[in-house]
Structure formats: structure tokens, C-alpha cells
Amino acid sequence: MPHEIxxxxxxxxRRSVHLDLEVINYIENAFAKLATEKVVMPPVLSMALPxxxxxxxxxxxxxxxxxxxxxxxxxxxxxxxxIGLPSLNGLMIxxxxxxxxxxxxxxxxxxxxxxxxxxxGAVAARHLAPDKVTTAGILGTGxxxxxxxxxxxxxxxxxxxxxxxxxxxKAERLAAEMTTVLGVDVKAVADRHELVARSQLVVTTTPAxxxxxxxxxxxxxxxxxxxxxxxxxxNELSPDLLACADVxxxxxxxxxxxxxxxxxxxxxxxxxxxxxxxxxxEVIAGHAPGRxxxxxxxxxxxxxxxxxxxxxxxxxxxxxxxxxxxxxxTA
Amino acid sequence: MPHEIxxxxxxxxRRSVHLDLEVINYIENAFAKLATEKVVMPPVLSMALPxxxxxxxxxxxxxxxxxxxxxxxxxxxxxxxxIGLPSLNGLMIxxxxxxxxxxxxxxxxxxxxxxxxxxxGAVAARHLAPDKVTTAGILGTGxxxxxxxxxxxxxxxxxxxxxxxxxxxKAERLAAEMTTVLGVDVKAVADRHELVARSQLVVTTTPAxxxxxxxxxxxxxxxxxxxxxxxxxxNELSPDLLACADVxxxxxxxxxxxxxxxxxxxxxxxxxxxxxxxxxxEVIAGHAPGRxxxxxxxxxxxxxxxxxxxxxxxxxxxxxxxxxxxxxxTA
Numbered sequence: 001m002p003h004e005i006x007x008x009x010x011x012x013x014r015r016s017v018h019l020d021l022e023v024i025n026y027i028e029n030a031f032a033k034l035a036t037e038k039v040v041m042p043p044v045l046s047m048a049l050p051x052x053x054x055x056x057x058x059x060x061x062x063x064x065x066x067x068x069x070x071x072x073x074x075x076x077x078x079x080x081x082x083i084g085l086p087s088l089n090g091l092m093i094x095x096x097x098x099x100x101x102x103x104x105x106x107x108x109x110x111x112x113x114x115x116x117x118x119x120x121g122a123v124a125a126r127h128l129a130p131d132k133v134t135t136a137g138i139l140g141t142g143x144x145x146x147x148x149x150x151x152x153x154x155x156x157x158x159x160x161x162x163x164x165x166x167x168x169x170k171a172e173r174l175a176a177e178m179t180t181v182l183g184v185d186v187k188a189v190a191d192r193h194e195l196v197a198r199s200q201l202v203v204t205t206t207p208a209x210x211x212x213x214x215x216x217x218x219x220x221x222x223x224x225x226x227x228x229x230x231x232x233x234x235n236e237l238s239p240d241l242l243a244c245a246d247v248x249x250x251x252x253x254x255x256x257x258x259x260x261x262x263x264x265x266x267x268x269x270x271x272x273x274x275x276x277x278x279x280x281x282e283v284i285a286g287h288a289p290g291r292x293x294x295x296x297x298x299x300x301x302x303x304x305x306x307x308x309x310x311x312x313x314x315x316x317x318x319x320x321x322x323x324x325x326x327x328x329x330t331a
Numbered sequence: 332m333p334h335e336i337x338x339x340x341x342x343x344x345r346r347s348v349h350l351d352l353e354v355i356n357y358i359e360n361a362f363a364k365l366a367t368e369k370v371v372m373p374p375v376l377s378m379a380l381p382x383x384x385x386x387x388x389x390x391x392x393x394x395x396x397x398x399x400x401x402x403x404x405x406x407x408x409x410x411x412x413x414i415g416l417p418s419l420n421g422l423m424i425x426x427x428x429x430x431x432x433x434x435x436x437x438x439x440x441x442x443x444x445x446x447x448x449x450x451x452g453a454v455a456a457r458h459l460a461p462d463k464v465t466t467a468g469i470l471g472t473g474x475x476x477x478x479x480x481x482x483x484x485x486x487x488x489x490x491x492x493x494x495x496x497x498x499x500x501k502a503e504r505l506a507a508e509m510t511t512v513l514g515v516d517v518k519a520v521a522d523r524h525e526l527v528a529r530s531q532l533v534v535t536t537t538p539a540x541x542x543x544x545x546x547x548x549x550x551x552x553x554x555x556x557x558x559x560x561x562x563x564x565x566n567e568l569s570p571d572l573l574a575c576a577d578v579x580x581x582x583x584x585x586x587x588x589x590x591x592x593x594x595x596x597x598x599x600x601x602x603x604x605x606x607x608x609x610x611x612x613e614v615i616a617g618h619a620p621g622r623x624x625x626x627x628x629x630x631x632x633x634x635x636x637x638x639x640x641x642x643x644x645x646x647x648x649x650x651x652x653x654x655x656x657x658x659x660x661t662a
Contacts, residue, residue: 002340002341002342005438007338007660009333009660009661009662010333010662011333011662038382040378040379040380042376042377042378043376045373045374045376045389045391046373047371047373047391047393048371049371049393049428051369051395052393052428052429054431056391056393056400056402056426056431058376058389058391058402060376060378060387060389062378062380062383062387064382069387071387071389071402071404073402073424073426075426075431075432076431077429077430077431080430080431083430085430085432089430089431089432089433090431090433091424091433093404093422093424095387095404095406097380097383098383098408099408099411099414099416099420100385100387100406100407100408100411100420100421101406101416101420102420102421102422102438105436107336107433107660107662109662327660329338329340329438329658330340331340331341331342331438331440
């Protein structure tokens, strides 16, 4: 039976959806449902294509109370830059949670993933960072480095930002750019340990395969969100660092065990089990304590969940409908 | 980077793609690659939504030599008929196998799945049914019952067809309709065991949860293709029947163990292991024997594979481009 489907391009999506408090609150609410509602979130479908230096991930989740559920496809083809194309692409499809009919196709080339990932960073910072964050530090110089700075500034009164990148020129350029965007002082630093020492909130956004930060950089009142690792071969924080945290929070423990920072901490035996680890949704819902003093050291391991995809897709349909953006087709 | 994407509706797809020898050969070739090439086919992503009486499956496969790979999403919402909507819907997305960029969105509502499923039935009959099939028998009265009759007639000189359905009126109506479509005598029969006794080729296309055929209906020179079971709770053929077959072939053993006829045969211990079971691709490629005499009893267990989805999507893009069908958008 033919029905209406909304088709929206990346350009149109960039006009309709921005990283603001509205989307952060929406993602936060969806995370809370992970702890309070019968969310159905299957394991990530992951297809590695070593011959193409590529990997394709599919995420989804059914979230009670949301009208739709998303299927998000994220192809990563890492030879693309050599032919002038971005490595990451993909799209989201939104289905009715009542009938399974396709409601919308968001040809976002990963834009909505960027937004929902950054929003999760803001949610983690809101619930886990100390109340007073004067300095935020960012490891990495890519899209998420930019967005996580903006996200941090949405939930804390950040006075200045430090950036560290493997490529110091990139870090310098990004610092100059973000000084303008954020309207606060943003500086590149050559030593990532110095960055952590001077920051109350650190977000790691790199594709590192060997940890960049060890336990010796920890100091009282520090929160670290690690959002770079989303695959089985990535790692930004050392097992010791995770073991030394007062509070360790995962977006989804079952995912972080496989593709997050938690993986190496468990594999090396530095963490014996997941006992005591909390999920972000539990902290938001008040079912588990988050930070309980300004001096604690907190760490949040984000791998990216289907719940965020379903949330951002549902949110986006509302925004797009309101803005009368996109093309409506009958199929 | 904006690029061109082909968007094609169900109506346009029905005009461009038909169940003919060309598509049957294309699907056959893709199956052969499962045995001869480094096909990457992850397990099906399955999301059960008991509160909605629904299930969502996602299938994919990377097939070397094909330009693209498909992600196929099949939502089944089984309360839909009560509000006048079909239970099964969904779409296929075709991605470039070189860059991961979206090439096409096929809003097929399950049509391409119907075609690739029927084509697999034709491929199984071609390689496993006796050369001489005078009578083909079909269990079921749905879309696949229709298509499997057409598929059988494409690869064997079928002189007449028998249909059995739980609803005998439906079976009568389908018989009348298909007599016209096929141009051979099609009759409904009340007794499914009589149907099997009179047929050389039987295709089961039902959503049965308790087997419909037992070993006592087997006779020399019979081939049965069971394509109804594609979930963990479905079953059309008894464990004894599978154990008594001279040749047992699966589309993919690892899938049939979980969601095919093979599941109950293994669970009940009637089959002790998968030793001796062949895959359809191996038979096509000549790596494993299929039927070796007209008297053998052969059984093929089809659950539907991501390889077929990638094949039909790639095939369809060629057809659609040639017919200049669909809408080209830049996104």
C-alpha cells in the first residue's frame, strides 16, 4: 500500500538539526529510557571488509514511547581519502514503530551520527563532570573534536579549551577556528598530559589503537569521556586508568566490553568484571549514582548506541516536518 | 561530498524487475560465489518486538565481483492486517562496494525480496529436482506460493501444478488464477500428503510452526524445497523427513541451524550434526554433488541470504538504469 515517505538530504538536514540544548535533552531522555523502559537494542551488525580496508556497521533500537525506530548504516571505507572522498558515509532510515512502514530516509552521510554522538558527550559531561569546569581539553582534531567542544560549552561554563592532536598544525588551525566559534580562548598544546593536568573535563575523540592516556595523568576532580573507540581494535584509555577511576560509566556495558575502552581493561585482567560499572541511562534516571563529590575522578566510555540513532532520527523527523524541509514521495 | 543516488519506488521496481531466467541466473551465480569467493555475510540482525507483535530483520553480504552491497531491512508487523496494511514491508539500500557511498534506495516494500526468494527456489529446483518434473506441488497460498510455481515452470517442463492450503477456498481461487498465468492445469487438493505423493517437486511456502510433512510422505524421485521457515519458531518439515533425505542442501548451514528446517532436526537429535549437509552454492559450483540419480530423495532448506539481497539489488540497479526508471537525486 503506497504511503508517504520523507526524503531528506544532508544539506537539508544541516539546516534543520543543530547541536543545541534541545537535541541534547532529547538524547538524554532516550538514554534514560535504556534504564527505565523495555528498550530493545540488538548487538551491532558489523561487517569487516579487509580487502577494501572497510567496515560497515548497522545499529538500531526500539525505544518505547518514540513513534519510530531507526536503522542506521555506517560504512567506513578508509581508502576513500586517497580518491578525495570522506571515509565515513551512510544514512538513517526511520520506520514507524507501530506499522514498520518507512517514514523517512535521511541521506545524512553521517551528519546525524555526528550530532547524536556529540550530544551523548554533552549528556555525559552534564551528569559526570564537576560542576565547575573552567578548562575543557580535547584530544583529536576531527569533526568530533569540534562538536565535543561545542557540546561541553552547552552544559558547563567553559572559560577556555585546550586541544591536542598528533598533527600539531591541525591542532593550531582548529584552535584558531574554535576560538571564533566558541568565543572563548582555545589553544593547542603539544603535550597531552599537560592538557589533562590543566583540564577538569577531557574528551578523547581519536581513532587511537594504543592508549593515549594512562593512570598517571589522573587528578582529583577530573572527568574523562572517551568516545573515540567504537570498534574492536581501538583504545584511548589505559586499563590502569579505567581501574583507577572512582566512577566508571558506559553508554552500554555489553557494547563497551566488545568495542569500547572497557575491552582492553577486561582483556588484560586489570578489571576483573563489570561489577560496579554503571550505565549512563541509570545515572540519568537516578538509578545509579554519578559523581558524588567535586574531587572524584569519573570516566565515561561511549561507543555509540542504537538508542541514540532512533532518538536523533525521531527528533529529526519532527524538525524536518516543522521546517517543511525535504521531499515527500509516495512509495 | 554530494553524489547521485537512485531512488526507486515499488511501482517502478515492479515494472523493471520480473521473475525470469535472467534474474534466476544472476541469483544462481551469486550463490556459487558463496562457495568460490571470499563472500562476507554477517549473521542476520534480528530485533524481536513482542509488544508490537513484530520482528525486524536486517541482512547484508559483500560479494566479490559485484559493484555494490545491499543492506536489506525487513520489518514484519503482524498486527498490520487488522488495520488494512500488509504485515511485511521494508526496503533495500545499495552501497558502492568500493567507496561505501549510497548508490540506490529501493523502496520495494518487500518486492525484491519476493523475487530473490523465488529465484532461489528456481535455482534449488534446477540443481536438485529430477530432470523430469511432470507435477509440481505447492504448500501455501501466499505471494511465494504464486512465485514458486512460476519459478518451477522456468526450470522444468511442468505439466500440472497442485496446491494445498489451510484455507481451501484460497487454494481453489489461487488454482484458478494460476491456471491462467501458467497456461497449465493447476488444481487445489485437500490432502497435502496426496499432493506430495503425486508430485516430483514440492515447494513449501508456509509460516507453519509445527511441521506439515513427515518422512512417511517421501517417495523415490522427490525433491522438496522448504522456504517458509526463516525464523527461530518456524518449521515445515519433520526431523525424520530431513534425516531420511538422500541429499540435504542448505542455502547457508549456519543460518539454517538457527532459523531453518535444520534447527528442529538438530535440536531433537534426529540429525546429530551438519556433517554431510551441502550448501546450495557448493552444488552450483560443482564442489559438492547434488542429485546423482533420478530416484534419490533431495531436500533443500532455504532461509534467505544476504547474498541474494546484494545480488538482486545489484541486478536491479542495472535494470533500472537501463530503463531510466526511478528518480536521481543528489545528496
